Amino acid sequence: MANQEIERRRTFAIIAHPDAGKTSLTEKLLLFGGQIQVAGAVKSNKIKKTATSDWMDIEKQRGISVTTSVMEFDYQGYKINILDTPGHQDFAEDTYRTLTAVDSVIIVVDGAKGVETQTRKLMEVCRMRSTPVIIFVNKMDREAKDPFDLLDELEAELAIHVRPLTWPIESGLRFKGVYNIYEENLNLFQPSKQVVTEKVRVDIHTEELERHIGAPLAEKLRDDLELIAGVYPEFSTEEYLQGALAPVFFGSALNNFGVEELLNCFVKIAPSPRPVKAEERTVLPEEPKFTGFVFKITANIDPNHRSCIAFCKVCSGKFTRNTPYLHVRQGKTLRFSSPAQFMAQRKTTVEEAWAGDIIGLPDNGIFKIGDTLTEGEQLHFRGLPSFSPELFKYIENADPMKQKQLAKGIDQLMDEGVAQLFINEFNGRKLIGTVGQLQFEVIQYRLENEYSAKCRWEPANLYKACWIESGDEEELAAFKKRKYQFMARDREGREVFLADSGYVLQMAQMDFKHIKFHFSSEF
């Protein structure tokens, strides 16, 4: 029983550069899962560019992202868990963390734009964890790049082997459809935004193909397929599961075209929950005892109560409501009477959850990103390393009467993983590092609204935070002495060098050859 429940689970995230079509694809998958009946029901959790200065709007939009954080549905006997990721790149760190809780990902790429910055960064995280990826090339109903060029670009930019499993016939106004290479049939393009389209199935080895798409395109398709067979090796599920090979699908999410092919293949080849590494040992999903870890904490929508939802990925066994579990970091036993499960826009109380599932636990400040829950075992799941932030600012107290509230607020927001905190060792000042300007604004807003604390930002012109290590104690001491104004510690107490420019960092690397400068906290 247990194994079947676990084996039918597919827990994944859709990642993309903003505007590539993540929301549209998610919505179409939910249509197939019967979770929604019409398109347009899934709200984008994008923080619209025009609304960056409207705080209530950000709050509202964050609210939306709480309910769409996990979307679950059944499809062909499989249980699908889609983990949503923020649409705005200023919150990319949230996406990195979500990737620690998935067993595979689908990458959406805009067929006209190809690989964009955000996709490249997210792929790096997938590569670090050998996460299996499937690529969906979207917007083929618009003028797109040549599919062979796109495949080359995907391979070069994402550093992964690719293998097309469907193939487009033209794009834009001339877009005729996609050929399903693994099922050997053709689906002709019939745009429909609202419903799951009926397909026209054509055997391409017959004259029928010419009748549908004309002789020149028929010939081209047959040539293309021959070339694909010659250039790309057979698709190997094994290699895909190792994260070395990505199958590629073409289509149009908006028109629900090519999505069913993607989904049908996905449920077949995507992995069920995979073993998870803890510091002490590797935990297998089919182990009978429950273990899980918190990978995301989402702030409350109601500003009057500071209660968040901590999202916990079940790594092994079965989670049951109202059962005592050990919160390992705090050494406390907790019972959860209202764990939540998410179905499209609805949130319901869950009685039990299996490895692969995500449960939402009410959190009034007890959880930190990376916390482990078990049936009593001392286990610590490894999270994702922190990456060097891109932007830095000193945070100062703007209301002397609220010193304590500010300290508490900063502490809890950092526990939630909103940004990174460093303490400058020279002057004791608190430095906040983020990946986007919007995060500073959210921090300031939340400190005021949830903690009644006021903060002020002061500029810190820094380039990177580098975690340093060296086998040469003497050289390390000399370095720290020379750079004493730029030495800081992260929240775990690890030593960090704050480089103020790329040039300074380069010089430091040349002068101190035995010191390693890392851009992430795990090395």
Ligand code: G4P
């Ligand atoms: P995101 O979540 O990755 O940011 O992308 P989203 O799905 O919101 O799509 C971004 C824009 O691209 C949307 O247009 C959407 O309609 C459009 N789009 C998505 N898939 C396709 C496709 O297959 N073909 C075409 N032609 N367009 C597609 P928008 O104007 O920003 O928003 P909306 O007004 O349509 O909602």
